[in-house]
Amino acid sequence: xxxxxxxxxxxxxxxxxxxxxxxxxxxxxxxxxxxxxxxxxxxxxxxxxxxxxxxxxxxxxxxxxxxxxxxxxxxxxxxxxxxxxxxxxxxxxxxxxxxxxxxxxxxxxxxxxxxxxxxxxxxxxxxxxxxxxxxxxxxxxxxxxxxxxxxxxxxxxxxxxxxxxxxxxxxxxxxxxxxxxxxxxxxxxxxxxxxxxxxxxxxxxxxxxxxxxxxxxxxxxxxxxxxxxxxxxxxxxxxxxxxxxxxxxxxxxxxxxxxxxxxxxxxxxxxxxxxxxxxxxxxxxxxxxxxxxxxxxxxxxxxxxxxxxxxxxxxxxxxxxxxxxxxxxxxxxxxxxxxxxxxxxxxxxxxxxxxxxxxxxxxxxxxxxxxxxxxxxxxxxxxxxxxxxxxxxxxxxxxxxxxxxxxxxxxxxxxxxxxxxxxxxxxxxxxxxxxxxxxxxxxxxxxxxxxxxxxxxxxxxxxxxxxxxxxxxxxxxxxxxxxxxxxxxxxxxxxxxxxxxxxxxxxxxxxxxxxxxxxxxxxxxxxxxxxxxxxxxxxxxxxxxxxxxxxxxxxxxxxxxxxxxxxxxxxxxxxxxxxxxxxxxxxxxxxxxxxxxxxxxx
Amino acid sequence: xxxxxxxxxxxxxxxxxxxxxxxxxxxxxxxxxxxxxxxxxxxxxxxxxxxxxxxxxxxxxxxxxxxxxxxxxxxxxxxxxxxxxxxxxxxxxxxxxxxxxxxxxxxxxxxxxxxxxxxxxxxxxxxxxxxxxxxxxxxxxxxxxxxxxxxxxxxxxxxxxxxxxxxxxxxxxxxxxxxxxxxxxxxxxxxxxxxxxxxxxxxxxxxxxxxxxxxxxxxxxxxxxxxxxxxxxxxxxxxxxxxxxxxxxxxxxxxxxxxxxxxxxxxxxxxxxxxxxxxxxxxxxxxxxxxxxxxxxxxxxxxxxxxxxxxxxxxxxxxxxxxxxxxxx
Numbered sequence: 001x002x003x004x005x006x007x008x009x010x011x012x013x014x015x016x017x018x019x020x021x022x023x024x025x026x027x028x029x030x031x032x033x034x035x036x037x038x039x040x041x042x043x044x045x046x047x048x049x050x051x052x053x054x055x056x057x058x059x060x061x062x063x064x065x066x067x068x069x070x071x072x073x074x075x076x077x078x079x080x081x082x083x084x085x086x087x088x089x090x091x092x093x094x095x096x097x098x099x100x101x102x103x104x105x106x107x108x109x110x111x112x113x114x115x116x117x118x119x120x121x122x123x124x125x126x127x128x129x130x131x132x133x134x135x136x137x138x139x140x141x142x143x144x145x146x147x148x149x150x151x152x153x154x155x156x157x158x159x160x161x162x163x164x165x166x167x168x169x170x171x172x173x174x175x176x177x178x179x180x181x182x183x184x185x186x187x188x189x190x191x192x193x194x195x196x197x198x199x200x201x202x203x204x205x206x207x208x209x210x211x212x213x214x215x216x217x218x219x220x221x222x223x224x225x226x227x228x229x230x231x232x233x234x235x236x237x238x239x240x241x242x243x244x245x246x247x248x249x250x251x252x253x254x255x256x257x258x259x260x261x262x263x264x265x266x267x268x269x270x271x272x273x274x275x276x277x278x279x280x281x282x283x284x285x286x287x288x289x290x291x292x293x294x295x296x297x298x299x300x301x302x303x304x305x306x307x308x309x310x311x312x313x314x315x316x317x318x319x320x321x322x323x324x325x326x327x328x329x330x331x332x333x334x335x336x337x338x339x340x341x342x343x344x345x346x347x348x349x350x351x352x353x354x355x356x357x358x359x360x361x362x363x364x365x366x367x368x369x370x371x372x373x374x375x376x377x378x379x380x381x382x383x384x385x386x387x388x389x390x391x392x393x394x395x396x397x398x399x400x401x402x403x404x405x406x407x408x409x410x411x412x413x414x415x416x417x418x419x420x421x422x423x424x425x426x427x428x429x430x431x432x433x434x435x436x437x438x439x440x441x442x443x444x445x446x447x448x449x450x451x452x453x454x455x456x457x458x459x460x461x462x463x464x465x466x467x468x469x470x471x472x473x474x475x476x477x478x479x480x481x482x483x484x485x486x487x488x489x490x491x492x493x494x495x496x497x498x499x500x501x502x503x504x505x506x507x508x509x510x511x512x513x514x515x516x517x518x519x520x521x522x523x524x525x526x527x528x529x530x531x532x533x534x535x536x537x538x539x540x541x542x543x544x545x546x547x548x549x550x551x552x553x554x555x556x557x558x559x560x561x562x563x564x565x566x567x568x569x570x571x572x573x574x575x576x577x578x579x580x581x582x583x584x585x586x587x588x589x590x591x592x593x594x595x596x597x598x599x600x601x602x
Numbered sequence: 603x604x605x606x607x608x609x610x611x612x613x614x615x616x617x618x619x620x621x622x623x624x625x626x627x628x629x630x631x632x633x634x635x636x637x638x639x640x641x642x643x644x645x646x647x648x649x650x651x652x653x654x655x656x657x658x659x660x661x662x663x664x665x666x667x668x669x670x671x672x673x674x675x676x677x678x679x680x681x682x683x684x685x686x687x688x689x690x691x692x693x694x695x696x697x698x699x700x701x702x703x704x705x706x707x708x709x710x711x712x713x714x715x716x717x718x719x720x721x722x723x724x725x726x727x728x729x730x731x732x733x734x735x736x737x738x739x740x741x742x743x744x745x746x747x748x749x750x751x752x753x754x755x756x757x758x759x760x761x762x763x764x765x766x767x768x769x770x771x772x773x774x775x776x777x778x779x780x781x782x783x784x785x786x787x788x789x790x791x792x793x794x795x796x797x798x799x800x801x802x803x804x805x806x807x808x809x810x811x812x813x814x815x816x817x818x819x820x821x822x823x824x825x826x827x828x829x830x831x832x833x834x835x836x837x838x839x840x841x842x843x844x845x846x847x848x849x850x851x852x853x854x855x856x857x858x859x860x861x862x863x864x865x866x867x868x869x870x871x872x873x874x875x876x877x878x879x880x881x882x883x884x885x886x887x888x889x890x891x892x893x894x895x896x897x898x899x900x901x902x903x904x905x906x907x908x909x910x911x912x913x914x915x916x917x918x919x920x921x922x923x924x925x926x927x928x929x930x931x
Contacts, residue, residue, distance in 0.1 A: 038783070046889065048645065048690045056649050130658045138652045186662065189693055209701055210881030212782040232782045237876040237885055241760055245776040248765045397892075427639020427894065434640070446648055453650035462653070470640045470660075472653055 036559045039228040039532065041546075042242040042251040043235055050207060051190040052171035053125070053132040058547075059233065061135075061169075063213060066231075066551050067198040068171035071100060071119065071154075076552040077540045079343060079449040080495075081166035085119065085199075086154070091493060095161035100154040106222055108174045110197045116148035121175040123156070131186035136170045138453075161491035163498055167450035169549075174199070201226050201555040210235060227558040243526075246271060252531045255546035257524040258399075259329025265526050272529040275522050276537070276544035277342040280446045281335060282400065284318070284408065284516045285475040286311050290436025291463060298467035299436020302390055304372070304382055311513035312356070313366035314440075317411045319358035320518045327403040328521055335517030337506040339451050342520075342539065345495070346451050348503040350510065363415045372416070380416035389418035390439040397426050401442045404518075408440075435468050436476065443474065449549050451502060452490065458515060459483050477514045523547065533560040612919065619915045626907040630900050631676050637894040641665060641689045644893045663689055663896075676900065685904070686897035690889070695901035698886065703868065705779055706882035709875075710867045712798065713805035718860045720806065721813025725856075726849055728814065729821035741818070744811035756804045756877035764800060774800045777879035801878040805871060813856055820852035827851075854925050858917055865913030869906045 045059030052064045073084040086100040106114035123146040125132045126139075133140070140146075144157040156165070177197045181188040190196060196204040201221045206214035215231040234251055236242035243261050245251045247268055257265075265271050287301035304310050324332040333341065336355055337348035349355070372380040372388055380388040392408060394401025402423050409419035419440075424432075432438055447454050456462060460483050462473030482505055489501040509515055523544040535557040537543035538550060545553040642659040660666040664675060679686055685695035724744070728737040747755075766772035775781070775797050784793045824830065825848055833843050872884035883902065890898040 040782070049692050051692070054692050056646050058648070131662070133655060134659065135649065137655045137658075138650045141652055141654070186692060187687075206782075208780075208782075208881075210705075210885070211778055211780065211879075214782055230783070234778065234782065235881075236777055236879045238757075238777070238879065240757060241777045241877060241879060244760050244765045248772050248776055250776055425638065426644065426892070427637060430640055430643055431638045448650075465653070470643055470656060472651055472656055 036531075036561070037227075037229040038232065039230070039253070039554065039557055039559075040232040040234055040251045041253040041255075041554075042245055043233050044237065044239050044242060044256065046235070047207075047209070047213070049189060049191075050196075050204070050213075051185070051188055052135065052173060053185055054134050056135055062547075063204070063215070063233065064171040065200070066202040066215060066554060067196065067200045067204050068173060069106075069114075069199050070170060070172065071168050072166045073551075074449045074538070074549040076536050076538045076548075076550060078345075079539060079549065080345075081449075085114070085172060089166070091165070095491065095493060096158045098156045098158070098165050100156070102152045102154060103222060104152060106199060107220060108177075108197050108199050109195060109203050109218060109220075110174075110177075112174065112176055112197075113151070114174075114199050115151040116154040117151065118175045119154050119172050120146045120148040121179075122170065122172045125178075125182055125185070126170070129182065129185060132182070134186070139168050139170050161493070163490055163492055164450050164452045167448065167452070169448070172199075201551055202231055221555075223555070226555050228554075231554055246526060246528065249528060249531075251528075253525070253527040253546070255523070255525040257526060259331050259524070262331065262524040262526070263329070270528055270530045271526050272532075273524070273526045274537075274545060275331060275524055276542060277333065277340065278521045278523045278544075279340055279342055279448075279547065280444055281338065281340050281517045281520050282442070282444045283335075284314075284518055285441045285443050286314065286514050286516065287436065287439050287441070287475065288477055288514050290467070290476045291478065292467050292469075293461065293463050293465055296467055299438075301436055302439045304370075304388065305390075305439060307370050308513065309366045309370040310372065313363040313370070313415065314412065314417075315356045315513050315516050316359045316363040316366065317415045317417075318408060318516075318518065319411065321358070323404050323407060324519050326407070327400050328519065331522040331524055332519045333522070335519045336510070337503070338509050338515065338517060339454070339502070339506060340447055340520040342543070343447060343449065343451065344539075345499045346502045348506040348510075350507075355510075356513075356516075360411070360415055367415060367417075374416050378416060379418055387418060388416065389420065392419050392421045392440045392442075393429055393432060393438050394421070394423040394442040395426055395429055396423055398442070398444060400444075400521075404442065430470075433475070434464070434470055441475065445474075455486055455489070455502065455505060458509065459486050475515070477509075477512075479508065479512060482508050530560055533558045615915055615918050619911045622911050623904075623908055626911075627680055627904050628677070630903040630907075631673055633903070634894060634896055634899045635669070637891070637899075639894055641893050641895065645690050665896075680900070680904065685901035688890075688898040689895045690893050691895075691898070695897050698898065699883065699901060699905055702881060702883045702886045705880060706868060706875075706884065708779075708794070709798065709801055709880055709882060710805065710871055711864070713802045713809065713871075714860070714863050714867055716802065717806045717810040718813050718856070718863075721810035722817045722853060722856055724810070725814040725817030726821050726844070726852070729818045729825065729852075730844060732822060737818075740814065744814045747807045748809075748811035750808060752804060752808050752871075752873045753877055755807060756801070756874060759800050759804055760877070777877075779880055801874050801880055804877070805874050813859065816859060817852060817856050820855055821848055824848045824852045857924055858921070861913055861917035861920070862910075865910035866906075868909045 043059055046057055047060045048057045049055045050060055050063070052068060055061055055064060069085045071084060071086045072081045074080070075082045083103070085103055085106070087103050089098060089100045091098050102114070102116045102119065108114055123140055123143065126136055127133070127143055127146070142159050142162050144159050147155050149155060174197050191207050194205050195216070198204060198218070201218055201223065202215035203218050204213070205216045212235060213233040217226040217229045219225045236245070239256070239258070239261065242251065242254050243257070243265065246254045247265070249270070262273060262275070265273055286305050287299070289297055289301050289303065289306055290299035291297045320334045324330065324334055336350060339346050339348070341347045367380060371383045375381045375387065382388050390412070392405055394405055396402070405421045405423060409421055412419050433441065445454050457472065457474040458477050459473070460478035460480070462471060463476055463478060464471035485501055485505045485508070489498050489505070492498040492501060523546070525544065525546050527545070535545055536552040537545060538548040538552050641663055642656050642665065646656065646659065657666070664672055687693065688695055688698055691698060721744070724740050728740050731737050760776050761767070764772045764774045764776040779797050780790060780793050784790055830843060830848060833847050868883060869887070871882070872888050874880065875882045875885040886898070887902050889895070890902065
């Protein structure tokens with residue numbers, strides 16, 4: 001009976017611990033009530049490192065944006081560069097010297113003054129230390145020197161003009177804290193000593209690997225403190241579980257929803273859904289014949305694809321609207337220019353009636369004209385008399401590839417081209433791509449407000465140095481005219497003129513039909529309307545909350561006033577009561593059994 | 603034939619375990635080299651990196667070296683007890699294993715223990731009442747749960763018991779190992795127990811059948827043995843016959859199974875860890891495979907193998923103690 005009494009006592013303690021009606025602020029136990037000033041964001045992202053010199057993944061770079069101010073930021077309304085750490089800037093007449101004025105009166109979260117020397121030290125470390133260049137080395141590759149002649153002035157000298165100087169997405173760290181880590185920067189995780197000294201709208205105050213990141217409001221932030229006092233990023237490995245957590249109210253925000261998840265949430269009265277144009281584009285790449293920077297050709301890409309009529313025939317044979325409807329559930333936009341329309345300044349569209357449209361008849365005419373005639377079995381023959389067959393590659397990790405492949409294969413089959421589909425693991429696909437052994441390949445890229453990177457990956461210079469070597473480029477496309485335009489936009493400091501050049505680049509790429517943008521997927525996200533009252537979108541008025549270039553959503557998020565915020569979550573109390581009842585019942589049964597056994601023994 | 607003498611027996615078992623471990627450590631290097639892909643490209647996917655950054659990463663990883671040189675470095679490092687640094691986490695592999703080990707042992711260890719106890723108890727009861735309604739129901743239920751996809755069962759438990767259905771509120775957390783912001787030993791312990799319930803229940807539900815079936819068949823076999831008839835003939839109460847005579851003998855195969863399964867505890871449960879966002883070794887291994895993060899894969903492989911070998915060694919050493927017949931010639 002003693003054991004039974006102990007169990008009953010334990011159960012009572014458990015119930016008392018979670019009893020409804022206790023004020024969370026007074027509770028000595030777990031904070032059961034959802035505090036109104038805590039914002040919890042579910043994420044399926046992973047954290048490779050919290051060291052801003054090493055972090056490559058999306059989630060830690062988003063966290064660094066909240067913790068460390070960058071030199072400039074992107075406007076919430078339309079992505080144009082706006083002041084952040086720097087209040088103003090100017091370029092010299094020869095375009096090679098940039099001078100930034102650093103915001104006065106800013107302090108790090110430990111009270112030390114933020115100066116231009118912190119920025120110079122951060123940039124110089126990346127320029128001189130190969131390990132520190134891991135994440136952000138490409139931003140400073142063209143820098144000749146960076147100096148801070150005084151606390152408020154930063155001077156950057158360039159080797160060549162660079163139009164992307166207001167898009168330096170480099171977290172600036174406090175020199176007085178990081179100086180001691182510089183020698184072994186590759187071994188420093190920045191995740192053991194909290195709070196982490198920063199100067200962004202939030203301060204990194206805790207991190208449990210694989211579980212959550214805790215950020216606290218920086219009350220001294222120059223733009224004003226965030227409205228939520230704490231922000232959690234809770235890591236989920238399964239997106240469906242994250243959606244269930246939102247429905248229950250364990251988290252307040254979920255992003256990267258599938259169409260099915262987004263539709264399923266429409267009847268939840270506490271959930272507000274948001275659909276925004278996205279920053280990514282989904283393409284069908286056509287292998288132009290792999291080549292190295294020396295011009296040496298390699299790989300076994302089908303030579304028929306070098307004929308522009310064949311590439312255009314493939315483009316006319318495909319119906320992107322069907323892919324948007326079937327694969328994206330309608331949550332997307334048919335692709336045209338290379339850059340997504342959310343970046344309105346740089347986006348390009350063909351004139352009405354001038355672009356590719358679904359037209360299998362025209363596709364057949366183009367193939368006929370190119371000399372690819374149908375054989376007796378309906379399959380077209382190459383000029384050499386072989387059946388015209390193409391390989392289509394995709395990624396298992398990208399669900400859309402497996403869904404789109406049968407449609408594309410059927411459309412090409414209809415115009416007489418055999419397609420062999422292969423959807424494989426990322427590593428295997430990278431190996432196939434590196435040696436140039438593919439014909440058609442699905443691909444997808446995320447675009448930044450400054451499009452330089454996604455434009456650069458289509459230039460001749462990013463091809464591999466030697467055949468088969470890994471390379472940072474996309475698919476071996478090499479067009480000297482495109483390259484000239486790329487070089488022209490990179491030195492053009494007038495945003496309007498630069499955008500015009502970028503649009504001409506897209507026009508050329510579109511006509512060449514090597515990189516065919518099929519669609520731009522929407523961003524689907526949802527949040528608890530009973531927790532979050534308002535937050536800023538980017539761009540406005542119909543943009544996104546998650547994945548912003550900047551910190552606008554989490555910094556601006558305002559809680560909904562909840563009169564019953566002190567009330568505990570009854571679900572947990574019920575759960576614990578149920579558990580306690582089970583324990584007590586189990587104990588009673590066990591004691592009775594022991595008695596019966598004892599009687600048996602006697 | 604002489605019975606195995608204490609030290610000689612121990613020595614032989616330990617040496618054979620060490621030889622096995624060395625073999626696994628060496629084989630592990632080549633096993634994961636089969637995986638396709640360039641780790642430097644995978645870890646920088648979607649980032650604006652140039653060729654120089656990629657080359658620097660390959661140099662740091664050592665993947666720009668010939669395979670023989672990489673193997674030499676791996677052997678030297680591993681036998682010094684250094685498992686290297688993870689490509690994707692830029693952290694020591696040993697630290698990553700330690701930080702994920704507790705979560706895995708907490709979940710999988712608890713689930714294995716409960717499965718073993720529940721399965722053995724139900725198996726013994728089913729055998730004692732062979733052919734009864736209870737036997738048929740328990741055996742069928744266990745087999746049904748054994749064949750249910752773990753992923754589906756986990757999600758169903760989340761929908762029904764975590765989120766709630768209709769007016770019934772959700773009783774348990776939807777995932778994770780603990781709530782952010784909870785502090786203090788007792789609150790954290792209670793919170794972690796609360797989070798343990800559903801993933802543990804999922805693992806127990808799909809796992810207890812193996813113990814139930816083994817114990818049931820062993821008890822049935824033992825119950826027809828001569829010594830049981832003798833015991834009954836001597837007038838020993840039925841409960842004593844069952845608990846003191848039948849069960850200890852019937853549990854021997856189950857004990858072996860439990861020990862072997864405990865060896866696999868550290869390798870985690872990838873599916874359950876994924877559904878319930880549990881920060882364990884199983885999901886760490888899965889994430890390492892996608893890169894491929896070779897040092898982490900090597901380290902985990904050696905660690906998993908060492909655990910299985912060690913527990914098998916323990917089973918080998920414990921078995922003679924559990925069963926006196928093994929000690930006899």
